[in-house]
Amino acid sequence: MPKIAGRCFCGSLTWQSVNEMLWSAICHCEDCRRAASSDYVSWFGVLRSGLTWSGPRSFFKSSPKVMRSFCSECGAPASFETEVFPEEVHLYAATLEDTNLYKPTAHIFWSERLPWVQVSDDLPKHEKGLQDAAQSGIELLR
Numbered sequence: 289m290p291k292i293a294g295r296c297f298c299g300s301l302t303w304q305s306v307n308e309m310l311w312s313a314i315c316h317c318e319d320c321r322r323a324a325s326s327d328y329v330s331w332f333g334v335l336r337s338g339l340t341w342s343g344p345r346s347f348f349k350s351s352p353k354v355m356r357s358f359c360s361e362c363g364a365p366a367s368f369e370t371e372v373f374p375e376e377v378h379l380y381a382a383t384l385e386d387t388n389l390y391k392p393t394a395h396i397f398w399s400e401r402l403p404w405v406q407v408s409d410d411l412p413k414h415e416k417g418l419q420d421a422a423q424s425g426i427e428l429l430r
Contacts, residue, residue, distance in 0.1 A: 292334070294383035296359035301343035301366055303379065305334040310376060312390060316405070317397035317417060323356055324365050327405050330381035330392060331368070339377050 293304045312332040320329040344360035353371040358364060368378040381390040395401075398413040 292389055293385045294379065295385065296343075296362055296364035296366060296383065298359065298362035298364070300361040301341070301345055301359040301364070303339060303341050303366070303383070305339045307335045307338035309334060309389070312381070312392050313394045313396045313417075314392045314411070315396050315417060316399075316401035318400050319350060319354075320368070320397075321400075321402070323350065324380070327402055328395075330390060331378050332381055332390060333373070333376045333378050336369075336375055336377050 291306055291308050293302065295302045310333040312330070315329045315331055320331075321327065323329075345357050345366060346360040348356050348358070350356050355369045356365065357367045357369070359366060364383075365380055366383065367380075369376075370378075381387065381392075384390055392409075392411060394412040394414055395407070396414050396417040399415040
């Protein structure tokens with residue numbers, strides 16, 4: 289039985305994970321904002337080994353170590369995958385069937401936030417992100 293599941297805008301692309309979320313964060317980096325056409329992106333990570341996909345999924349290599357996927361039918365963004373975290377797939381919280389399962393634990397790439405984004409939460413705000421921290425030997429959200 290899947291612990292968590294989600295889908296794209298049109299419902300053609302679905303995913304299921306038998307594992308729980310490894311971490312959750314709100315990303316303000318320019319790449320994620322532009323890939324999603326959004327002010328910021330709410331992400332969470334799951335183990336690749338317990339994740340299954342169904343439906344038309346296309347890929348875009350957005351940088352040397354990063355592959356992003358999206359629904360081939362409606363174009364909705366679906367995932368972020370990086371060589372830095374080869375065991376994980378990062379998924380958009382907005383794709384969750386049960387959005388109540390998502391609880392962000394931090395803001396990442398706070399240094400790249402848009403000037404009009406105002407937040408009133410008390411979550412930690414990290415200037416850089418998970419990849420930068422991992423490559424530096426620092427763990428932010430585990």
